[in-house]
Amino acid sequence: MDTTQRTDQQRSADRRRRELLEAADRVVLRDGPGASMNAIAAEAGITKPILYRHFGDKGGLYAALAKRHTDALLGALRAALDAPAERRERVEATLDTYLAAIEARPQVYRFLMHPSEGGPQGDRGFDVGAYSFPLLRRMGEELADVIEERVDLGPDGQQLARVWGHGIVGMMHAAGDWWLGERPCSRPELVRALADLLWGRLAAAGDKAGGPSF
Amino acid sequence: MDTTQRTDQQRSADRRRRELLEAADRVVLRDGPGASMNAIAAEAGITKPILYRHFGDKGGLYAALAKRHTDALLGALRAALDAPAERRERVEATLDTYLAAIEARPQVYRFLMHPSEGGPQGDRGFDVGAYSFPLLRRMGEELADVIEERVDLGPDGQQLARVWGHGIVGMMHAAGDWWLGERPCSRPELVRALADLLWGRLAAAGDKAGGPSF
DNA sequence: CTTACATGTTACTTGCGGTAACCGTAGCCT
DNA sequence: AGGCTACGGTTACCGCAAGTAACATGTAAG
Incomplete structure (x- = not known):
């Protein structure tokens, strides 16, 4: 785990991340809160899995x-x-x-x-306002x-x-x-x-x- | 269009409607806001289409x-x-x-x-808080x-x-x-x-x- | 040249909202 | 009787979006 390259890569990843957020911003601006991950990915010029690699799930992107x-x-x-x-x-x-x-x-x-939450199947806990x-x-x-x-x-x-x-x-x-x-x-x-x-x-x-x- | 039978049928329909609402209430109580139409129908002892016949769509039931x-x-x-x-x-x-x-x-x-709105494809109007x-x-x-x-x-x-x-x-x-x-x-x-x-x-x-x- | 890793893709699974088409039974008419 | 509609119900399906697995590709290090 040498940190010299890590920082370099992390910088690149952060830049990508920021670009993705800008794209998401644009598409949300245009399509409203129902914006789909597909649409966001398309706006960013890439495809869904990359979004998921960066943000985990839709909640992560939202956050x-x-x-x-x-x-x-x-x-x-x-x-x-x-x-x-x-x-x-x-x-x-x-x-x-x-x-x-x-x-x-x-x-x-x-x-x-x-x-606009709504966990499909994994309805864990859900202590009202907890999340x-x-x-x-x-x-x-x-x-x-x-x-x-x-x-x-x-x-x-x-x-x-x-x-x-x-x-x-x-x-x-x-x-x-x-x-x-x-x-x-x-x-x-x-x-x-x-x-x-x-x-x-x-x-x-x-x-x-x-x-x-x- | 004799109204004599109509009222009769309407009474029956209203009773069903109330039963369905009670069931929906129960399942929402249990599963939280992510309650699916399937779950509600199951709790009521029936299947989805009947819910839709009574309430139009999920928004109707919600309303x-x-x-x-x-x-x-x-x-x-x-x-x-x-x-x-x-x-x-x-x-x-x-x-x-x-x-x-x-x-x-x-x-x-x-x-x-x-x-938890989010019109799937029919994104009509959407004047912010209008609906x-x-x-x-x-x-x-x-x-x-x-x-x-x-x-x-x-x-x-x-x-x-x-x-x-x-x-x-x-x-x-x-x-x-x-x-x-x-x-x-x-x-x-x-x-x-x-x-x-x-x-x-x-x-x-x-x-x-x-x-x-x- | 090969290994390792990040980046990206296609193609899939699952689950949900919503619908079309079908099925049985009650009544009522001729 | 036999056949007609009307109603309560079901199965099986469509479309869509979230999320994932498995595969492809470029590129630097040994």
């Missing part, structure tokens, strides 16, 4: 692809979160960054959000870190931050998903509405006078 | 199954939302109802959340109705209520999903943390003194 996009998105989100501004502004900037991203590449977004934590989990964890790091939440702050991280990310995701499908308002309006929600406007609002059932 | 559970869950949620209590209490009761439900039947919950709006969408819409009906949000109330409905449901879902997987705290703690978030504690909290980067 690698997801990591790329997640890393990119998380970079942008972190930048928005760490900007030197009021918290409200930062929150709005972060929401807007996320929404702009999913608006710009809805196909990729769909692909990332729906692992396939694609993008939301990582975003939730990262947001939790930022919250814990920058917001003073008292003794139980750590736990609170994690709950909030996942909760806020879920809010963003669900609202964004719905918004992408129906386009009921402009992006800034959506951002403002969500920020208002996070800012406690639900608690501050008064009860409505008379309902339809009175 | 029928989802409707059952969604209706049940929404009933419980509405009851919690409409209880004669302070808004904060109602919100906490609603959150707890949802979390208790997913805690009690994680398999079904997983099935409902992941339509397959399974459980979250309905919950979001219902919650939006309740919010709009009971909370005074001023002129843009309707739009705000819809955004919030979907956003809050997404928050609940994501936090619940993460919590189910990791069990980092008790259910009441989670409920309280989420309610605190909705109550604007994020806005009220102060900045933390010194960060790691200073």
Whole structure:
């Protein structure tokens, strides 16, 4: 096991890997989340088994692809979160960054959000959420870190931050998903509405006078 | 086209349909969301084509199954939302109802959340979120109705209520999903943390003194 | 020249969603 | 009776996509 050649070969393998991921990206962009391994291989100018040699199975390819996009998105989100501004502004900037991203590449977004699992026969374990934590989990964890790091939440702050991280990310995701499908308002309006929600406007609002059932 | 026999036959068909749904429920409970049509048919004591005669395709079965559970869950949620209590209490009761439900039947919950689409060849349209709006969408819409009906949000109330409905449901879902997987705290703690978030504690909290980067 | 290894291919298996074509039995009509 | 349709059901199949085995080829080292 001399390492001199190994690195050389590994470099080549890594380059191939990156090329394959680019191709996969393109075909997912074009065909949506139902992209088949055959199609991806064809786009890359090769055939299926090579994909499997590189990524193990479709989950592996998915994971690698997801990591790329997640890393990119998380970079942008972190930048928005760490900007030197009021918290409200930062929150709005972060929401807007996320929404702009999913608006710009809805196909990729769909692909990332729906692992579309379904092990053919090997249905091992399956402890509910134990596997396939694609993008939301990582975003939730990262947001939790930022919250814990920058917001003073008292003794139980750590736990609170994690709950909030996942909760806020879920809010963003669900609202964004719905918004992408129906386009009921402009992006800034959506951002403002969500920020208002996070800012406690639900608690501050008064009860409505008379309902339809009175 | 005499309707006398028609109703009779329709009753029989409806009973069969219900039996099939019960069977599907059982097998989903047992095998998780990857339950195959074959397995479901076998559990029902029949074969595939009959399922297809009743439900059209897998999406149809999914929709029928989802409707059952969604209706049940929404009933419980509405009851919690409409209880004669302070808004904060109602919100906490609603959150707890949802979390208790997913805690009690994680398999079904997983099935409902992941339509696992993927049109084999007929990739018609696919306008991102245009089709397959399974459980979250309905919950979001219902919650939006309740919010709009009971909370005074001023002129843009309707739009705000819809955004919030979907956003809050997404928050609940994501936090619940993460919590189910990791069990980092008790259910009441989670409920309280989420309610605190909705109550604007994020806005009220102060900045933390010194960060790691200073 | 041969060995060893990485790269790539063709051709296959398995399993699933979905469908076509067939089979038996109940009823009802002439 | 005998034959007709209508309905509940089955077997056997198609197409497709994931994943794999076995075979081909180029190329550097001994």
